[in-house]
Each structure stands twice: as C-alpha cells, then as structure tokens.
Amino acid sequence: MPIIDDPLEASRAASDGAAATARLTRAASGTATVPAPPAGAGILHLGLGSFHRAHQAVYTAAALRADGGDWGIVGVASRSRRIVDSLHAQDHLYAVATISPEGTSLEIPGVHTDSYVAADDPARVVADLADPRIRIATLTVTENGYNYSPSSQRLDVADPIVAADIRGGAPRSTIGQLARGLQRRAQAGGEPMSILSCDNLLSNGSHTEKLVRAFLHELPDAEGADVLAYIDRAVTFPSSMVDRIVPSTTPEFADRVAALLGVRDDAPVPAEPFTMWAIEDRFAAGRPRWEAGGAVFTDEVGAYELLKVRLLNGTHSLIAYLGALKGAATIPAAIALPEIEQSAAAVLRHEYEPSVTAPAGVDITQYERELFARWSNSALGHRTDQVGSDGSVKLGQRIPGPVLQALDRGEFPHLIALTVAAYLACVAPPAGFDPGPHAAAMTDNARERLTAGAVRGGRDLAARAIVDLHLFGEDLAHRTAFVDRVGDLLDIIVQRGVDSAVADALSASRALATTTP
Template sequence: MSRLTLDSLVRSGRSPSLDRGALRTGVVHLGAGAFFRAHTAVYTEDAMLATGDTSWGISAVTGRSARVWEQMAPQDGLFTVTERGPGSGASRVVSAVTETLAGPRDPLAVVERVAAPGTRVVTLTVTEKGYRADPLTGRLDVRDPAVRADLEGAPPLTAVGRIARGLQLRMLRDAGPVSVVSCDNLSGNGDRLGSLVADFADALPGAEGERLRAWTAESVSFPDTMVDRMVPATTAEDLDLVEGALGLRDEAAVIAEPFRQWVVEDRFAAARPPWERAGALLTGDVRPWEEAKLRVLNAGHSLLAYLGLALGHRTIAACAADPVAAEAAHRLVHEEALPSLRLPDGLDGPAYAESVLARFANPALGHTTAKVAADGSQKIGPRLLPTVRAVLDRGGEPRWSALAVAAWMHHVAAAGPRVEDPLAATLAGLLPDRRRAADVVPRLMEAGIFPGELVADGLFTGLVAHWYGVIDSADTLALGKEIAL
C-alpha cells in the first residue's frame, strides 16, 4: 500500500480519502500504535472530510520502538481500519498521516515538530506507563533513568521529556500557543499531564525551569479527554484477511470494534480540528465520562483478564462467555462501580454497563487476556481503587473490586519475574518463596501501588487474601459458588 495504490481504492469507491496534495501538518501525535490509528487518526480524518479543512494532517511519532515506523513509512503513512462485530462497516484506508517519525531514532526531530509554528495540537497515546509517573503519588518519577537523561539534556526519549523540550523550543522561537491532548486511560488525564510537564520544568535548574513553567501556564492548555474503542493486537492472520479483502498488502492494518467514542474538554489554547463534526462530544466537564469508563469498562476488562488467566482463558470473549467470570464482572460493575459514580447527564448507568459487557463478548476481536493484563501496576490504581474507597466510605464491603485485585496478585505471583509490567523487578523482589495468600498479599500491598489507608484497612486486605486463596485453590466450582453468593 502507498499513495500510488490509494488512488485505485478511491476510484473503486472502497475508501474515503483526503486530497493528499493539499494536506498540511497541524497535529503531532506521540505513540502511533494501533489505538491511535483506529481512534484519534480516524476522528481527525473524518473532521477534515466533513469540513474540507486539510490543515490538520498528523505527524505520527512512534514510541519505544521503530516497528510501527517500519510498517507505516514505506506506505506513506497509509493504513487500513477493519471493523469486526455487529454493525461493522467496510475496511477503510486512513490517509490523515502526513509523515511517520521513528521517535527512538530521531528524538530531536520530534522536538522540532512540537515546536513548529504550524503545530497547534499535540496528542498522545503512550499508555499509563508511558507517563513515567509514580503510581502512588501521580508525580513525575525524576529518579527514572530515562527521565533523568531527558532532564540532563540528552535528546529526549520519554513522552513528557519530548513534550517539555518541544514546548521549551517553541517558547524560545515564539511559535505561539499549543494544546496538548492526552488520549490515555487516566482520570483527569489532561490535568495530570500538565502537572507532569510542570514537574519536569521544576526539576530543571533555576531560571530555565521557572521560565518554561511560566510560559507553559500562559500558552499551553491540557484538555481532559475520555477515549473508548477496543483495538486488539493485529495478527498475521488479520493481515492476510485484509489483503484478501482489499487486494493490497497493509503491514500497518488495525482491527477494531465498530463502537467508538471520544469526549473532549473544550479548553484549547489555539485552533483545533473540528472533531465534533466527526462525532466527538466537546464538553466543559469530562470527569464523569472518564470515571464511568475507567470504573466500568476498564475495571471490568481488568477483572476479566486476571480472572480469565487463572481460569485458563486466552481471550476476553472467552472470559465473557464463562458464567463464573461473567457473573463476577457483572457484579463488579453493577453492585460497586455504578453506585460509586456521578454519572454524566444523559448516560443510563445500567444500560451502559450492559453494553460494555456485551462488547467484551465480541468474539471477532480476539482481545487476549495476556494483552489486557499487561502493566497492571499502572492500571489497578485508577481503575479499581476509587471504587474500593467509595464502597468502604459508605460502609460496604468491596468484594468484587477486591476479587480483581486478588486476581492481579495471583497473576503476578504465577508469572514471577516474567510478568509484563514496568515494576516487574520490584514485584518479583517482593514475592515470598511461599506463594500462599497469607504470604503474597501483605508483600504485594507494599509495592507502592496502594495508599496507606487501604494497606491498613483490614476489611479490604482480608477480602483480597480471601479471594486470593479461592483462586489459588484452582477449584472453579468453589469460585463459582463464592461469586454466586
């Protein structure tokens, strides 16, 4: 696939397309993975198609590796999005990307793009761990070696370092205001990102940091957003199926569910793409939407992943079809998550929860439990612990949230040093030789993930230890009976 082959697709009516010759770069995106391609890039292209304004082309920057660059660059930034599940549309070619940069190979080019006068928006999907924040405090982890290198003047490789150094160069060049839009699953993601950039500035020496912080406060906005679309990892079989359908090989193809949603705080420092013309909701308060998604969809996803691994399931759809796992997820979202939420106007909580559970059951996606289970130390806090606190505060027992935490701990104990997590070494170092509940739970409570009041809460830790023991018994019948109580 390339610009040459795109023309034939457009003529055949199989794909909408922008006028590539008129496309100009107005957006820099950090983290050009599958979710960006199936979500942010689609919204941005649809906004341009709806208005004819082609000034919002995207400079897409890869994150930790150059693999995505190797897929997209030879294809002139083109890729396909294929929907699977009820209501799916035809595969489409997305042509909103003007260039693809290999972030690890050319970090100074990334800084230049952020600082370019034509850049008015920076978006990012770097996952929770990409923010290099302390999971307990939420502050920038200035002890992280990569963060330290960025602070000491090395070509920046972290997301916050790239943004901060790009803003610094933008300030020096008087390139004008810009908005930085997080599209990751973090509560208050915009404010949190703004705080991390401020932490970076504060860690710079003297007047350098003070000047950057002052300019950022005046010229940069960090809107909150809520993003939602399930995008599993693309397999070799997926690539073959896309090739058979289009007659073209697409190494950067992505698969997604038909559902997509984007809620964006209307707080921008400069012009922005007209995303509302593509179906995004622009609002003054994103928090209720964020919290609903984190505590219902993301928490339910994590519970199914960790419990599914213990039950031997490879995919989330298989977990959703398992009566034991499905009942646990249902009770988590209906009995604990929904009562803890301030739902946004117009959102029917029970109907939303049921729609989420139905989406989990889509077998066409093939979303794996291992993929969803990755990086749990960064996900447990925002997805589950607010619900735990809310249930405890109203005098209840957070049984289902504790089950999810216990299932995560059991996964960590089973995987040991092989666990896929940025805190893998710390977690493995905490694990005792004996992997029983009485040994594992107190040790993993010391991982810097759980706030002190929860570590000291005997009801919560007791529930976690109880569920850990039930899971560890490998007695599915007993687990099912406990969940049905």
C-alpha cells in the same frame, strides 16, 4: 467500504489474502477509497500504536472530510520501527477494519503526513513540538509512558531516563520531550499550543500538565521560569476520555484485510464498532472539528472518565484475569462462561456503579448493556493477555476510589478484591501454582518486585503488592481488611481453584446485597 457478512466467505477471503502481493499505496489502493492528503500537519502525535490509528486518526479523517484544512498528523512511535517502516512504504495509508458478528468494513483514514521513531531521533521530537505549524500535541503512550509513581502521582525524578532528561541533551521520556519542546517553543516566540492526553489516566489533562511543570521545576531557575510563564500564558492541557476496543493485529487478520482490499496492507488495525471521545474544549490555537466524527465536547470529561475507567476498564480487568486463569484466550470466550458473566455483572452494578455519576444524556443502564455486547463480540477476539497486561498501573487507576468509597459506606467490595487476587495469581503466581499460558503471556513492570523473595501465603503476597509496593495508592495500604480479603481469595485460587474463589466472592457479595438497606 467492502463488507464480508458470511463467515465461510470470510475464511476464503483470508486464504486469498495471503496471495496479495501489491502493497497499498495512493497509486495502488485496491478496492478502497483513499482520501486526498491533508493540506499540512497541525498535530504531532506521540504513541503511533494501534489505538491512535483506530481512534483519533479516524475522528481526524472525519474532521478533514467535513472542513479540510491543515490538521494532518505527524506520528511518532516510541521505539519500534515496524509501523513506521510500513507506513513509509505505503504513503502513510493503512486500513481500519471495524469488526462485528454482522461483518467487517474497512476505512482508510489517510491523515498521517509523516512518521518517525522517537528513540532514533529524540531531537526531532523537540524540534517538532517547537514548530509553530504544530498547534496540538496528542498522546497515547499508555499509563506507563508518563514516568510517574502511581502511589504518589508525582514525577519519578529518580527514573534514570527522567534524570538524564533533566540534566540535558535530547530527551527520551515523554514528559521530558514535552517539557523540552515547550522550552524550545517559548524561546522561539511562544506560539500557543495544546497538549491533549488520550490515555486512561483520571484527569489526564491536568495530570500531564502537573508532570510537565514538575519537570520544569527541576531545571535551574533560569531555564524553567520562562517556560512556566509561557505555559501560564499560551498552553492548555485539555482532558479527554477515549474509548474503543482495539485488539492486536495478527497475520491472519492482515491476510483477511489484504483479500478485502486486493492489495497488501502491512499496518492494518482491527477495531470494534463502538467508539467514543469526550473532550474538554480548551484549545489555545484551534482544533479540528472532531465532532464531525462524533466526538463530544463537554465540561463533564471527569464523569465520562470515571464511567469508562471503572465500569468498562475495571470490569474488563476482572474478566481478563478470571478468563486467563480459566484458560480462555479471549474476552468473548471468558464472558461466555456463566460464572465470569455473573462476576462481571456483580462488580459492575454493585461495586463500580455506586462510585460514578453518569454524565448528562448518558443512560447508564443502556451503557451497561452495551458493555456486555462489546465484551461478547466474538468476531473481534480481544485477547485476555492483552487486556491483563500492565495491571500494576491500570488497576491503580481503576480500583482505589471505588474500594475506599465502599468501605467508607460500610460495604465490602468482594469482587474488586477478587480482581486483585486474580491479578496476583496471573502475574506473580506462588510457587507450585500454574496460572496457565494466557496469564504467563501477560507483561507487567511490577512482576519482578512482586516475585522477589519467598511468600508464606496469599496474605503475604497481597501485603507486598498493596502495603509494601503501594501498587494501588497509599490510602488503600492502610485498609487491612481489604488486604486480608485479597490474600484469602488468592489462597482459595491457589489451593481450591478459581471457580471456588469466584463462588466465595459472589456468595459474599450477594449476602451483602440482601443486608444493605
């Protein structure tokens, strides 16, 4: 694993990387050590993005080094051919670059045996899910990929893609693919298998199972009943918590990796040193020994999920939205601003931490120290617009529980209210307010619904998001004081600037802390 410690040398390497012409393959691996190919494929993975390739693939590589076996991965991209084409040209090899201020190290997982695009060949997804050689299907399709209503947590059967999948034909939704694949598998003999979600959804295993069952209940009795009985008998849906910061790949990063390898890699992935995977050990047909890579098998996956979704992800969102409004392109640049660091510390310790219980063996104080070190990793350069995208779905997982618990305790979550106000300022800025280029680069499926029609002020927009659209669940829609506070903070951002809103929320939070027993 080559390492660069000197920033000047790193800059020179990046420049040299542009000159690398030979492509990474098993025959031309440059300076990297390439593992032997897996004996076969036992895992089908839906969502062939950077996170999967820097997380589950790395754990699986460690398991194969330890035990060998046929736990290779067939990777399925949702729509884009870019990564699939690159992997096919590179014998399904790519580099994971672990980046810290101390240096950069490279690893070639080498665990993928094949890849394709689901949108191009949806029938193959069903066929692969029915293949008895596949014993585990894993998912990283993002929160948006589950075709459910965040407010009701139910399968969105009105979604045109889901509705078409229910009617028949090759399915195009993730839940439709899983359901139809299990249907075919049941018809072919009913070999056991497990569906393992690796997305940031609370209780992601049971959530996925509920959606798959809901899809099957929509089918005619003759079609759905046998599959449901098969699921009862032979299919498990373990929950898991995944954690690693994986920024987007840039051309400059690819040049640097090429210089380190001595060959060109068109699918490299940057990642931070920290990585965690907590998994519920309920597998119907075996599994790789992922603990060889550091995975934790535990009955406390729910506690790990809350720790991550609230303390890490919830605070991460606040940093991203405030940072974007302040003109910070990256999370490290944002957390370096004293007012954002103070806001992050306050929301983390006073508003999110009371809503979680640390799993056994986890020191929550040390965990929080690690979070600030991770956010400050300037060598990684995680972008604020990447973290802030899809907030309408992400925040729906992160904020309702802590808000409702705080209000029920007689406390008020001023910094979480600021998170929502900053989110709205970024993705649905009122007329005349410019949130800046980093906010404008954020993508969000709710943007059009939030910006449809005129609003008279912050409270109107807050009410549209929380009360009318139920972006953060139905229960929060009835908490008028929280809705009004979000709107007032949004007005302060628009009329007096983000610094004034931060000062207002921090002052109120500190005042509450001094009066709370």
